Amino acid sequence: MPTIFVLDVPEFEPLVAQARSQSGVTVTEGPSGYWRIASDTELVFGRKALGFKPAVWYGALTGGLVGRVAEFGRDTLRITGA
């Protein structure tokens, strides 16, 4: 199950909001200080919709990753299972 951890700080909050708006994606709290975003299939994020500048976009997975980056382009990040 592809999963990312997102530190609970304002600059990464759009990842949590975008995940919550997607069906099949779960957002849970924990460990303390992190959001855990997971999907049964794959996780997909769009940079423009997140409002991320490149410096934040290309560090979007700094919270931690369980799975594999299948695509990390200028606007699309796609994560699949290991």
Place this chain on the structure above:
Amino acid sequence: MSTPISAPLNGVHHTARPTWKLRETIEFYRDKLGLPLVHAISARGWPDGHPDFLHFFFDSGNGSTIAFFYYIGTERPDYTKPVASHFYGATHTAWQVQDAADLDKWRQRLEQVGVPLRYETRHEIIESLYFTDPNGYPLEVTYQLRPMNQLDADDALRTMDAAMALEDARDPAVFKGIDDVWQRKGAALLKEVV
């Protein structure tokens, strides 16, 4: 080893670098950037083999200075010359301003005095302007968007612990890219919740 005594620091007094462009350096920092020249040492070279020199300081706010050495009668060695490399640019000075309004004043001032911006960008917790001094030294003016807190520190430790463990493997196949750090950190976090 017994626990070392607590030895506090109180911010930056100065950082220093050599210059072979005396007038250009003073005109850039004092006149273009507006940093007051606040101290200058002029001395015979000591100990043996040290050229006569000038060591001068510009006030960069909040008790900090940026300083230069001018070694009289010397040629700039190739190894000090700027090169187009991330490795060279990694060594830089970043000055802090209070807010976005002051950063905008710097944007305007640099344009007024004819200092070209190399780029500007918003990072996770800072927003910065980047430019270069006459010596080729990279400079940055930045403001911090929010204070760093304990979450940031704990997260930094998790990131760097993962990265150090990968470095310890001494195997390029193990530490290929940043995904390896993200995955190692993610695996550790997952263990805490399942």
